[in-house]
Amino acid sequence: MESLDLASADEASSRLGISRASLYAYVSRGLIRSFSSPHDPRQRLYAVEDVETLVERKARFRRPAVAAATALDWGLPVLETSITQIKDGGLFYRGQDAIALSRTATLEETTRILVSGLIEDPFNSPSRIPAPLPGPAVGPHRFVAQAVRLLAEPARREARAAEVAAILRLMAAAATGIDPGIERLHEHLAHAWKAPSQATDAIRRALVLCADHELSSSAFAVRVTASTGASLRNAVIAGLVALSGPYHGGMTERVRAFLDAPGQAPSPGFRHRLYPDGDPRARALLENLPLLASDATTLKAIANASGGPSVDVALVMMERAYGLPVGAAFTVFAIGRTAGWLAHAIEQRSQAALIRPRARYVAADEPPTRTALP
Known part of the structure; x- marks a missing residue:
């Protein structure tokens, strides 16, 4: 207040x-x-x-x-959803407090909350990822390329629940080069990355906190793609490519550069516009994190200057605190957010409506303008 x-x-x-x-x-x-x-x-x-x-x-x-x-500007709702709500500084997955959920839930359990209609638990069945898998790929560019390659492979028809589980496991396999089987994804990542034992729970918490964020740029890309009737896998590819941009999930790379050379690398900007009092996802993820001394100093400066760090900052500090592979912050973000993308794609397809806005034509010699508000 x-x-x-x-x-x-x-x-x-x-x-x-x-x-x-x-x-x-x-x-x-x-x-x-x-x-x-x-x-x-x-x-x-x-x-x-x-x-x-x-x-x-x-x-x-x-x-x-x-x-x-201005329909696509920050703050003006353009479509209805029952998946995620950001309200009064809080984040809610289908009415459940996401911060509270992150204290104990797995990404698999969170996916079953976000994706309606998954009566049976599809994650108890073995995965069927075709071998051989390429080697591990961590970091935006390599990971995105590998995930797109795996998702674009021809797939047999599956029930929705099995398809949801398969896509999430493919995303994890793109990062590690290993079929997760029935291993929970946070444990799979921690084992593949040879992370210290205390990092396993932090990865679990991060996956849940990143699972969805209402109508983010990547979620909107997913919904536009799904509205055309494209497959769930292709809709997820659209979200993944959008996430890789430097103003979305790729922000983690800019944060890392800043933390590696504070005062030399450009400040990426830390405050999240949807959370005037600070990003609750970042607070939850940074809680009890064994920060590097330099990161702890930077965190104090961020809190004083901008009101608190964003989740991008928290993900990179988690990566550095536990010695995870460089780029793990983006990889965790992408795998977690896949749960939300699947929920948005399924919700959009159920509406059977094509998303097709109109553009206002501007002559080549006329600079684009925006009508000023009173």
Whole structure:
């Protein structure tokens, strides 16, 4: 609360141009955060950031052309989902607190939560990954190439549950070069990487925390692909390629470069726009992590300057703390996020609707412009 600007009910209502009753309705719907006043417990104060977000949204929808042009911007919902919700600084997988879930759950258990309709546990059956497998591949470029190669191989028709398990195991096999069999994926990765015993649980926690993040760029790529009727494997390939970009999962490489040479490498930017009070995934992953001394110093500086690290920072610090292969941060991110991609692909295909937005044509000699908001 200390980092939030707060307004009184009169100020918030006036800024929105609504009555107090409407303001309270917005609060009850979770659109505006409300807090007790530290000076008068009977008074409620309201998050200015949430009020301004609603003001901007109302302005957009009063002008259809502006609403359409900004439909893919941060903060403006463009489709409905029952998979993941980011609310009040928390992350929820189908209504379950993802941070609490990460304390004990495996990625396999999390996948069964995210992907609806998996009545039987498909992870109890042996995998059928064809041999021989290529050698291990860790890090964005090699891992993505190897995973795409394995996912693109012709596959026999399988029931949905078996296909979900097969795709997740293929992703792990792309990293390790070994068929996981029925071994839980966090244990499989830890064994293949010869990680210290205490790293096994950190990898498990990281996989769960990375499993989904609402409509991220990669999830949107998955949904667009799935909306065309493409296979689950091809939809996952789309997500994987999108994740590899330097402003998404590839951010881990930029973070590592910064940690290796603080003050010399460009700062990648640490604060996550969806979490004004800090990324809860990072906090959960960094808890009890035996940080390198230099990383602990950097972490304090990040907390003071930006309000806390992002999950990308936490993943790289986990990699360094346990001496995992360079690039393991991205690999863990990608394998964990595959669970969410599968859930999004299946949900999108069930809607039987093609995602096909329109573009606004701009002449070659006319620079692209965006209508200013009032």
